[in-house]
Amino acid sequence: MSTSYDIPEVIDRREGPYGEVALRRHGELLQIIANGCFLMDTSDGRSERLLVDAALGALDERPEPSVLIGGLGVGFSLAHAAANPRWGRITVVEREPAIIEWHRRGPLAELSSDALADPRTEIAEADLVEFVNEMSDTYDALCLDIDNGPDWTVTDDNHSLYSPSGLTSCASVLKPGGVLAVWSAQPSTEFEETLGNAGFQRVRTEEIPVARGVPDVVHLGIRPG
Numbered sequence: 001m002s003t004s005y006d007i008p009e010v011i012d013r014r015e016g017p018y019g020e021v022a023l024r025r026h027g028e029l030l031q032i033i034a035n036g037c038f039l040m041d042t043s044d045g046r047s048e049r050l051l052v053d054a055a056l057g058a059l060d061e062r063p064e065p066s067v068l069i070g071g072l073g074v075g076f077s078l079a080h081a082a083a084n085p086r087w088g089r090i091t092v093v094e095r096e097p098a099i100i101e102w103h104r105r106g107p108l109a110e111l112s113s114d115a116l117a118d119p120r121t122e123i124a125e126a127d128l129v130e131f132v133n134e135m136s137d138t139y140d141a142l143c144l145d146i147d148n149g150p151d152w153t154v155t156d157d158n159h160s161l162y163s164p165s166g167l168t169s170c171a172s173v174l175k176p177g178g179v180l181a182v183w184s185a186q187p188s189t190e191f192e193e194t195l196g197n198a199g200f201q202r203v204r205t206e207e208i209p210v211a212r213g214v215p216d217v218v219h220l221g222i223r224p225g
Contacts, residue, residue, distance in 0.1 A: 011107060014098040021098050023107065030107055032074060032099065040073050042111065047183055047208050047216045048076035048145060054206050054218045055141040055181040056086065064088030065140035068173065070128040072099050075112035077145055082115035090120050091139070095127045129161050132169045140175055145183040150191040150219075162191060167198035176225040187217045195221040 008026040019035040031041040052067070059065050067087055069077050072094035081090050094100050100123055102108040103116065115121055124131060128146055150162040160166045162182075170180050180200060184191070187205055195203045200221025208216040 045076035049080045058179040067141040068139040070144040071146035079115045082118045093124045143181045174223040182219040
């Protein structure tokens with residue numbers, strides 16, 4: 001017998017600076033949809049946790065490393081970083097004001113309220129490409145989870161972030177020996193080569209098993225010391 005949960009319920013829909021963004025409830029899950037494209041939901045979080053853990057694991061034993069997270073999403077990456085006392089400053093860049101509000105005062109607060117209250121945490125409402133190009137501060141780690149991967153971006157202007165010039169900008173916000181970690185819904189040999197050509201060292205890809213299809217992955221590269 002079908003139930004009312006068979007059809008996703010739109011909780012909020014807004015016109016943002018980059019098009020329409022919507023929050024849906026499907027049974028017990030919350031889903032974020034941008035311009036009709038499914039971005040993520042609250043079903044698992046393994047990928048987001050591995051993104052943060054892989055970045056931390058790739059760092060040397062420096063005390064209280066700082067991390068810049070590109071994309072707030074449903075909050076898994078932020079919550080996981082804030083739950084680890086080893087991290088120092090945690091900055092999240094999110095360009096959709098609706099997503100930030102859903103975390104601060106909406107249904108996603110149950111996932112991120114503790115992390116947002118953590119004194120190490122700050123949220124920057126900005127486009128990550130512009131943020132990276134304009135900032136003068138540096139971090140020990142940069143974790144990117146703003147697209148479905150380098151080969152499947154949410155908006156066309158995000159392509160530049162994964163280009164050689166975009167990766168050079170990413171390197172510029174990393175301290176020497178800092179790590180870039182990029183989540184992707186599928187492996188990309190071409191992106192691995194681009195990382196190497198952009199000067200990143202110890203480039204590798206870690207797989208995240210999924211129920212069906214090719215595994216999710218995290219691409220990793222280290223800025224030379």
